[in-house]
Amino acid sequence: MSGASGPSLALSIGASDFRTLREQGRLYVDKTAFIARVLDDPGAVILLPRPRRFGKTTNLSTLRYFLEKADDDRSPLFADLAVWRETRLREHFGRYPVLWLTFKDVKKPTWDACFALTRELLGELYAQHRYLLDDELLTSDEAAIFRELLAQRAAPSHCELALRNLCRFLRRHHRQPVVILIDEYDTPIHAAFSAGYYDQAIDFFRTLLGAALKDNEDLFKGVLTGILRIAKESIFSGLNNLRVYSLLHPRYGDSFGFTEAEVADLAARAGYRGELAELRDWYNGYLFGDTVIYNPWSILNALADGRCSVYWVNTGSNDLIDELLMRQGASPHEDIERLLRGEGIRKPIVENTVLRDVYLDEDAMWSFLLFCGYLKASEVRREEVREIATLSIPNSEVREVFHGLFRTWLRRGLGGEREVEGLTRALLAGDTEAVEQRLARLLTESASYFDTAGNAVEMPPEQVYHAFVLGLLVHLQPQYLVRSNRESGQGRFDVMIVPRSAGGPGVVLELKVKKKGETLKQALAKALQQIETQDYAAELRAVGASPIHKLAFAFDGKATAAAPCCRSSTSRPASR
Incomplete structure (x- = not known):
């Protein structure tokens, strides 16, 4: 763990850019072991679904600054962190062209608005690599499409292939394979489902992501984060090089959120006068793989305020959860009653989410609540072809969500x-x-x-x-x-x-x-x-x-x- 120390610890709430955190001396909990896990991962494309506000963006940002080929020397950012102590990893430092894209704001009421914003984001990405137009490595047709994307007037078919083509152009120029980092890949899909243009969004993003990530010889690594694993047949059709690590998988168990030891150290350095047991009751209880995890957003807010309160649940809309719980029949409500009394319920886990099913399939609903962070899974057992887990409410803060609804x-x-x-x-x-x-x-x-x-x-x-x-x-x-x-x-x-x-x-x-x-x-x-x-x-x-x-x-x-x-x-x- 690195950053300022003592009661004057520079807590940073809401900032997720790794470079900014480090250069401003803000708190950074050392999660750079995440970089080693990605580089050692046998998967060319990695999907890491986690609940919102659990450090996904910061981790991707950290990975970007480590791998990205740049004109400036970024080694001081990593000098006292775990990744820098593994000298074998330095051969990857500053080596690759990186495409960074976040869909966190692509949540529009219509497909036309969604496509327009996505095209704008792709245009901004191309603008970062405008220099490719000057090295005469592009054909005239490629240059024409490049300029269309820069001008944000490219046709849907050209937008669908934008990431794949930019990989090809960058590989030619840098003579190195490309890293693609996509944050909150599923936000447009959630918005589309709620607003009624799900099929159009699935068709577009399936092609955009599939073209960039499937059988792409110019790709070194692709890493995607989001909340859910959208079913393969919906958006990752044919992507046979994809490895998915849900919160049930142990490989990246401590990469997102804070561990018990990290919270104890943070509390001491921040001069927190409350009891650790209170922090544990309010924000602990998640299980990522075999690792007990605290909600990082809530911990930082509690340390900043000097008291425990409801923080995480106020960072996003609970409307979909509200709808899900209200529209179900008698059986789920009896289960919710048990959850509210502090009991666990045994349920099958559905890791591939088809959003349409969450209203129709009770198992899909419980899994949706689990992967969104409203439940935790323990005692996970494989029974025949399904995984069965005991689901329960993880902590006092999340219990307040159900009470509030x-x-x-x-x-x-x-x-x-x-x-x-x-x-x-x-x-x-x-x-x-x-x-x-x-x-x-x-x-x-x-x-x-x-x-x-x-x-x-x-x-x-x-x-x-x-x-x-x-x-x-x-x-x-x-x-x-x-x-x-x-x-x-x-x-x-x-x-x-x-x-x-x-x-x-x-x-x-x-x-x-x-x-x-x-x-x-x-x-x-x-x-x-x-x-x-x-x-x-x-x-x-x-x-x-x-x-x-x-x-x-x-x-x-x-x-x-x-x-x-x-x-x-x-x-x-x-x-x-």
């Missing part, structure tokens, strides 16, 4: 924090009339809340109910446990609110959706009978809840108010 959903569905407070008070008081009014509002408002990209998505009452349960779970903590679909007495209740201390009120709810040919009154009677005959209140009596409220609700259509019927008791029901 369901708090927000409940507030919006009910019309504000005051309404949420009113609902919880009504539940704990057994006031069915007030609960009925608020549940009706929740059912009515849910459609507008899930209107995304101009397309309203109908949420059936069952899914509204599951989101309602999760909203209650996070809102009533820590005084109450909120459980759903658990065994109590002789059956499985729908929702139970359990006081953590004896003497507090307890609530059991049974919710029924009216079936075809059934009246609302019949559905309601069935729900109430089920509460009594199955003795759902048994668990509440066991923990000493008092009073115990037993509430039954029936629903007839999404926009129809619940029809209430309840009985409250503190004693065992009459014998049956």
